[in-house]
Amino acid sequence: MFVVIRFRVGESEQAGFGERLQAAVDVLAQQKGFVAARTGRNVDDPELLALTLEFENVGSYRRALSPYDVKLTAVPLLSQAIDEPTAYEDLPI
Incomplete structure (x- = not known):
């Protein structure tokens, strides 16, 4: 599954x-089930940034948000995200 946070x-x-984004990714990358992360800037709107995270499954993603160090480092940053659904399941194409 993957997560898109803007x-x-x-x-x-x-x-x-x-710097804060890198710290959040570093702490999330230590969680069980973490696969990968990417960040990017929108080519048409340079103030729009995206973070994508990949986890083995939705359960590992949700559990990754629970540890104290994640709540201290990543959750405050993630609370600044645009308010929209973020978690996606992979679909065969």
Whole structure:
């Protein structure tokens, strides 16, 4: 399963945000079931950033958000995300 989390961040704030984003990914990457992460900036709107996470399954994703270090580091950042559904299951194409 994969997660798509979008953020609206002013260009002047992106350096500090990027450091916080890296810290969040680092702590999430230590969780069981974590597979990969990517970050990116929208090519048409440079203030729109995206974080994609891949986990083995939805249960491992949800459990990954529970440890104390994740709640301390990642959850505050994730709470700044655009309010929209984020978790997706893979579909055969």
